[in-house]
Amino acid sequence: xxxxxxxxxxxxxxxxxxxxxxxxxxxxxxxxxxxxxxxxxxxxxxxxxxxxxxxxxxxxxxxxxxxxxxxxxxxxxxxxxxxxxxxxxxxxxxxxxxxxxxxxxxxxxxxxxxxxxxxxxxxxxxxxxxxxxxxxxxxxxxxxxxxxxxxxxxxxxxxxxxxxxxxxxxxxxxxxxxxxxxxxxxxxxxxxxxxxxxxxxxxxxxxxxxxxxxxxxxxxxxxxxxxxxxxxxxxxxxxxxxxxxxxxxxxxxxxxxxxxxxxxxxxxxxxxxxxxxxxxxxxxxxxxxxxxxxxxxxxxxxxxxxxxxxxxxxxxxxxxxxxxxxxxxxxxxxxxxxxxxxxxxxxxxxxxxxxxxxxxxxxxxxxxxxxxxxxxxxxxxxxxxxxxxxxxxxxxxxxxxxxxxxxxxxxxx
Amino acid sequence: xxxxxxxxxxxxxxxxxxxxxxxxxxxxxxxxxxxxxxxxxxxxxxxxxxxxxxxxxxxxxxxxxxxxxxxxxxxxxxxxxxxxxxxxxxxxxxxxx
Ligand code: SF4
Ligand code: SF4
Numbered sequence: 001x002x003x004x005x006x007x008x009x010x011x012x013x014x015x016x017x018x019x020x021x022x023x024x025x026x027x028x029x030x031x032x033x034x035x036x037x038x039x040x041x042x043x044x045x046x047x048x049x050x051x052x053x054x055x056x057x058x059x060x061x062x063x064x065x066x067x068x069x070x071x072x073x074x075x076x077x078x079x080x081x082x083x084x085x086x087x088x089x090x091x092x093x094x095x096x097x098x099x100x101x102x103x104x105x106x107x108x109x110x111x112x113x114x115x116x117x118x119x120x121x122x123x124x125x126x127x128x129x130x131x132x133x134x135x136x137x138x139x140x141x142x143x144x145x146x147x148x149x150x151x152x153x154x155x156x157x158x159x160x161x162x163x164x165x166x167x168x169x170x171x172x173x174x175x176x177x178x179x180x181x182x183x184x185x186x187x188x189x190x191x192x193x194x195x196x197x198x199x200x201x202x203x204x205x206x207x208x209x210x211x212x213x214x215x216x217x218x219x220x221x222x223x224x225x226x227x228x229x230x231x232x233x234x235x236x237x238x239x240x241x242x243x244x245x246x247x248x249x250x251x252x253x254x255x256x257x258x259x260x261x262x263x264x265x266x267x268x269x270x271x272x273x274x275x276x277x278x279x280x281x282x283x284x285x286x287x288x289x290x291x292x293x294x295x296x297x298x299x300x301x302x303x304x305x306x307x308x309x310x311x312x313x314x315x316x317x318x319x320x321x322x323x324x325x326x327x328x329x330x331x332x333x334x335x336x337x338x339x340x341x342x343x344x345x346x347x348x349x350x351x352x353x354x355x356x357x358x359x360x361x362x363x364x365x366x367x368x369x370x371x372x373x374x375x376x377x378x379x380x381x382x383x384x385x386x387x388x389x390x391x392x393x394x395x396x397x398x399x400x401x402x403x404x405x406x407x408x409x410x411x412x413x
Numbered sequence: 414x415x416x417x418x419x420x421x422x423x424x425x426x427x428x429x430x431x432x433x434x435x436x437x438x439x440x441x442x443x444x445x446x447x448x449x450x451x452x453x454x455x456x457x458x459x460x461x462x463x464x465x466x467x468x469x470x471x472x473x474x475x476x477x478x479x480x481x482x483x484x485x486x487x488x489x490x491x492x493x494x495x496x497x498x499x500x501x502x503x504x505x506x507x508x509x510x
Contacts, residue, residue: 170465203442203468204482208441221441239441246444248417324420374489375443380465384419385490405461 005340010366045201071114073144078120082186087120088144088154096141112137113161113179118185119144122151126192129233131222133199134159134167139226148230155182155190162218165377168205175207179214188216197229200244219320244378253315256375260311264368269307273300283410299406302341302357306364314369317377324381327391330369334362342358352409363395424463425481430454439478440451442495448478 063070063077063084072095093158099112110151116135121144122128130153133143143154157177159167166175182188182196198206200221208219223243232239281287303315314321314332317371321329338361346354370391373379426447435453445462447470448455455477467482 151417168468200444200468203472204466204470207471208438209472209474224444241446244441245442245446312441319417324418378417378462378464379419380424380463381490382423382425386420386423388490407484 009341010393012252035235070098073141078123080118081189084120085118085120085153085190087122090121090144090147090149092141092145096137099136100141109211113157116158116181118154118156118187119156120152121147121154122149123155124151126190128152128191129197129237130155130187130191130195131197131229132157132202133226134162134164135171136161136163136167139163141325143229146226146229147233150230151235151386152233153187155187155196157184162339164199165201165204168202171205173202174205175210175214178206178219179211182215182217195220195237197233199226200224200239201246248318248377251317253318256372257312260315260372260375261307261369263363264307264311264371268305273303276300276303281408295406295410298345299356299360302360303364305337306361307368308335309333309361310365310368310370311372314336314365315372315375325370325387325391326373327366327370327395331362332365334365336360337365349413350409352405352412356402356406356409359398359405362401363398366398367393367395418461419464421461424460424465424489425479426457426460426463426465426469428455429459429477429479429481430456432475433473434475436474436478438474442472444468459486 025402036222039250060087071086071088072093073089075089077084079088105153114137119140128151129144131147132145132155133139135156140154140156140255157167157173158181159172159177162170162172164173173374178196178198188194194217196211196217196219198208198219198221201224203221208221211217211219211298220237221239221241222229224246225243226261228239228243232243235396276299277292277296280294280299281289283291292347310330310333312337314330317333318329321328335358338358340366341357341361342349342354345357370387373384414426428448432454433455435450435455437454437455437496439448440450444466445459445473447457447459447463449458464479465482467480468480470476470478470480
């Protein structure tokens with residue numbers, strides 16, 4: 001920043017976050033668009049308005065508006081009878097990829113949504129296909145990338161930042177929203193055809209015949225995975241049989257486990273850990289803090305091992321673990337974890353302690369594995385309910401026995 | 414989905430073949446190939462593979478299919494046992510789907 005910069009006055013002392021207006025000329029147009037004020041909070045590090053053409057791309061110089069920010073994936077704008085539509089990049093930027101990993105680990109996942117409405121990739125015309133998706137940014141990112149340079153319109157529905165499959169189950173990705181959104185954006189004035197490509201997994205919420213009755217557009221169900229979209233469109237909207245089937249590969253299972261863990265590690269588990277730490281201090285000599293740390297810590301460690309065995313190992317090994325019920329699959333990984341722990345620490349335990357260890361680890365693992373049913377694309381609710389009615393009594397019984405054995409072992413050491 | 418089978422004999426899927434007009438949409442939307450249409454009629458070819466997602470029933474134009482669709486997550490089912498309300502899932506997971 002130099003004194004000759006005509007745009008930026010020096011920041012007044014004590015006001016480190018100047019308003020955009022104090023520093024930059026107001027937008028030359030009042031067009032309703034989103035733009036980022038050119039002055040970031042970090043004025044020292046980034047020359048403010050140093051080169052206006054860089055900070056405010058010429059393409060959207062007349063689209064900026066105080067208080068809004070243009071997503072970095074917007075590359076251009078395309079004129080249509082219903083106004084200008086943002087053209088989004090078919091590539092994922094670094095921010096998109098980082099955001100993706102943050103989401104996997106559950107960081108800020110509740111705010112990862114984009115505005116619903118009409119977007120474009122490439123240079124679509126009135127004849128180009130319309131691909132429907134959810135306003136969960138990760139889903140939207142996949143769609144724009146996987147279209148692979150095909151010129152298309154993307155109609156983004158308001159699903160409150162939730163992916164297609166889950167939103168369709170809840171009904172937010174559904175007939176009502178689809179028909180309403182088509183009318184709201186005025187899609188019939190943008191395209192000359194009357195066809196919508198809806199992801200197959202959205203069919204749970206969308207009734208094709210209803211959509212047609214309400215907004216005149218025919219629904220064609222596209223492939224299950226966005227990565228088949230380009231091939232599907234290239235083949236004249238025909239899906240091969242394997243485009244229509246869900247898969248559940250090792251990778252697909254593994255990416256779900258961080259969230260699985262996060263859900264399990266919520267408050268009830270922390271309360272349980274605190275209770276165990278407290279109970280650990282009870283022994284023959286009354287209450288001892290050292291006992292609380294050693295015995296309570298061991299109990300919490302055993303539980304943690306059970307959680308890992310059930311929520312990470314069981315999903316990863318899912319197809320190879322014997323048994324149809326997830327509770328049984330988790331039993332095996334739990335037993336495995338208990339054997340490893342027993343081999344490592346067994347010498348310090350008596351029979352009661354060993355019994356507590358095995359029971360606690362397996363019960364926790366079995367329970368956590370059972371919870372994974374909610375994340376798979378092949379478990380029916382009726383099946384899950386049946387499994388729970390059978391497995392829960394055993395899991396609770398084993399946990400109760402483990403607790404008793406653990407308390408008894410304090411006296412027998 | 415070879416290698417992934419869940420419990421047998423629990424799926425609530427039912428087909429009323431008399432109503433079916435053979436449009437084929439149920440076969441298209443089913444992610445597990447449970448239904449097949451031949452000679453103008455749909456058939457249930459593998460009921461135990463059904464995950465009760467409800468896509469087929471929702472898209473059948475003549476209501477020939479019925480299934481008690483819902484979410485298969487344990488947490489939601491426990492909650493519904495306690496509250497008596499139908500299970501609703503937070504659907505936290507499923508980033509990949
Ligand atoms: S409910 Fe879902 S899985 Fe079952 S038959 Fe219908 S579409 Fe297929
Ligand atoms: S959707 Fe309904 S009418 Fe069409 S084939 Fe299936 S069962 Fe028959």
